[in-house]
Amino acid sequence: MKRLTLLLVAVALLWPAAANAQLTMQMSNGWSFTFAGNVNVFWVFTKENTAAGDAANSSVRTGLLPAFATFEARGKEAGMNLGVHFGFAPQIQNAGVHDQFGVQSGAAIDMRQVYLTIGLKDGSQILAGRELGLFGRQNIVQDMTLFGVGAVGIGGGQSGGTTAGRIGYGYIYPNFNAQVTYSTKGGTPAQISIGLFQPSQLAAGAGVYDFTKVPRVEAEVTYNQKSGKNKYMVWAGGLWQTTSNAATGGNSVSSFGGTAGIKADVSDLTVTVSGYIGKGLGTGLMFSGNEVAGAGTGTELRTSDGGYAQVMYHANKGKTSVGASYGFSRLKRNSTAAPAGDATNRSLVNVYSYTGGIYHQWTKSLKLVFEGTQEGSTKGAKPKQVDVSGGFMLFF
Numbered sequence: 001m002k003r004l005t006l007l008l009v010a011v012a013l014l015w016p017a018a019a020n021a022q023l024t025m026q027m028s029n030g031w032s033f034t035f036a037g038n039v040n041v042f043w044v045f046t047k048e049n050t051a052a053g054d055a056a057n058s059s060v061r062t063g064l065l066p067a068f069a070t071f072e073a074r075g076k077e078a079g080m081n082l083g084v085h086f087g088f089a090p091q092i093q094n095a096g097v098h099d100q101f102g103v104q105s106g107a108a109i110d111m112r113q114v115y116l117t118i119g120l121k122d123g124s125q126i127l128a129g130r131e132l133g134l135f136g137r138q139n140i141v142q143d144m145t146l147f148g149v150g151a152v153g154i155g156g157g158q159s160g161g162t163t164a165g166r167i168g169y170g171y172i173y174p175n176f177n178a179q180v181t182y183s184t185k186g187g188t189p190a191q192i193s194i195g196l197f198q199p200s201q202l203a204a205g206a207g208v209y210d211f212t213k214v215p216r217v218e219a220e221v222t223y224n225q226k227s228g229k230n231k232y233m234v235w236a237g238g239l240w241q242t243t244s245n246a247a248t249g250g251n252s253v254s255s256f257g258g259t260a261g262i263k264a265d266v267s268d269l270t271v272t273v274s275g276y277i278g279k280g281l282g283t284g285l286m287f288s289g290n291e292v293a294g295a296g297t298g299t300e301l302r303t304s305d306g307g308y309a310q311v312m313y314h315a316n317k318g319k320t321s322v323g324a325s326y327g328f329s330r331l332k333r334n335s336t337a338a339p340a341g342d343a344t345n346r347s348l349v350n351v352y353s354y355t356g357g358i359y360h361q362w363t364k365s366l367k368l369v370f371e372g373t374q375e376g377s378t379k380g381a382k383p384k385q386v387d388v389s390g391g392f393m394l395f396f
Contacts, residue, residue, distance in 0.1 A: 022396055031075035037068040041092060042149050042369070042391030046157035050383040057157025061093035063149040063369075063391065064165030066110060079121050085129075087113030095160030112176040123185030127195075133174035134181065134193055134218040135239040136259055136286075139274045140171060144310055144323045144357060147367060149389040151353045151375040163387075168284035169353040169375060170308030170327025171259070171276055175286065179218075194219040199241050200287035202253070202280065209243040209253060209292065216241035231265040239281070251299050255280030255291065268314045275307030283331040283349050290348060293334060302348065304331045319361045328352040350378045367393040 023035040042063050048055040066089040074083040089110040115129025140146060143166050150165035167173045181195030199212035220237040239257040244250055261274030280301035282291045293300040308327030315322070331349035353375035360368045369391055376384035 029075070031073055034072045034074075035070070036072075036396060037070050038065070038393060038395045039067045040065060040391060040393040042389045044149055044152060044157070044163070044387060044389040046152050046385055046387050048155060048157070048383065048385045050154075050381060055155075055157070059093060059096075059158055062091040062162055063147075063389070063393075064143075064145050064163050064167075065147065065393075066091050066112075066162050068112075070113070081117075081119030083117040083119075085113055085115050085117070085131075087111075089113075091161060093160060096158035123187075125183045125186070127179070127181045127183070130176055130178050131181075133177050133179070133197065134195055134220040135237045135257055136171050136174040136276065137220060137237070138222065138235040138261060139259060139276070139308075140165075140167070140174065142261065142263055142272050142274070142310075143170075143308070144312060144321075144325060144359070145355055145371065145373075147359055147393060148355075148357050148369045148371040149373070149387060149391075150355055150371065151373050152385070152387045154375060154377065154383050154385045166308055166325070166327050166353065166355070168329050169351055170306055170325075170329060171274065172257070172278065172281060172283060172286045172304070172306075172329070181218075189225060190221065190223045192219070192221045199243065202243050202255070202287065202291045203289050207245055209245045209251075211244040211247060211250075212241075213244065214242060229267065233263040234261070236260040239278075241280075253280060253292065253299050253301055255287075255301065257281050270310075270312040270314065272310040272312075273307070276305065278304045283329050290331060300334060302331055302334055304329070306330060316360075321359045322357070323359065324354075324356045326352070326354050347379065352376060352378075365395050367395070369393060 025033045027033065040063055042061060044059045044061055046057045068087055068089050070085065070087045072083060072085045074081065076082065089112040113131055115127055115131045118126040120126070145165040149163045151163065151169050153159065153164045178198040179195045181193055183193040184191050195218050196215035197218055199216040201212070202209035217240045218237070220235065222233065222235045225232045237259045241255045242252055243255070244252040257276060257278035259274065259276035261272065263270065263272045280291045281304055282288050283304045290302060292298055293302050306327065306329035308325055310323060310325035312321050312323035329349065329351055330347050332347050353373055355371060355373040357369065357371040362368045371389045373387040374384065375387065376382065
């Protein structure tokens, strides 16, 4: 604790030096300390087209990726590589109000990462703490809108928090969750990760599945291959969780999901295709509602699916990338009675978005981004929204 306190004081004193480059300090006891992160700022214009009329909003805000300030300490003891990591992720916008004094939906600090790592002698690693989940992780990491805005969400022109990017428009958000995850040695063509996670409750009509007797299990496998100047990556992931609606007796349901994708870098082109299926996961932010159909005693889990395709062309020796992507997400009613006149495959949610963007590496650390997105729904009045954005991302 004393060592960490001294390190934080040193960071505060050396802040001007850290503003232009990542700060790494080597300590006399063999441990090293690193401070890094990013700040991003976008002007975002949204125009909503609904049955109630058009509504336009301008906002100056963060994009899909929040600002990040990360602190990391690493050392080696008893032949193991040990580390701790803290990641603070605030946003800059005031969520439509003038003042922002601790309001959670805007500029408040978002503590996304708190974890330790244990690097074993065979090159494998144990990660324990709060970090991005495994299921769907590659889907968001490979999404080009991670460095932009993407979809804002229909009616969300002045919302707090990050934008949606392609979350809920091609994949389900993995979120940052408490976990204990084991990963095989990195740097090899194939890597496997499997973890035990803090399970989530399921909302079910008037009731709740809120008894979680065992952890959720998530897993991911990736395979990388290089052939000359071309590179390929394939990934697959899975999730399983069981939840009960009573301490004893009652009903238990099992949620599961599967995802897969491929990324190919061929000459100056990068092509990415991914998809997912799920049952009892909900959609969008995952485990955020509508996982169970009917009343709280029901056992029918709603199914969901989606995916996206993305193409990027890299010019100017890789400094400038032009990309386009399309994605969709659906949450189905299954056998639950659909409203009269519902002709959309008995779906509860059916949304899509198209995004085009230009991503220019202005300097080694500074990125300039311009994007345009059309998002919409095939349900109800079939609302649509256009999102236009431009801004900066500075990594240090």
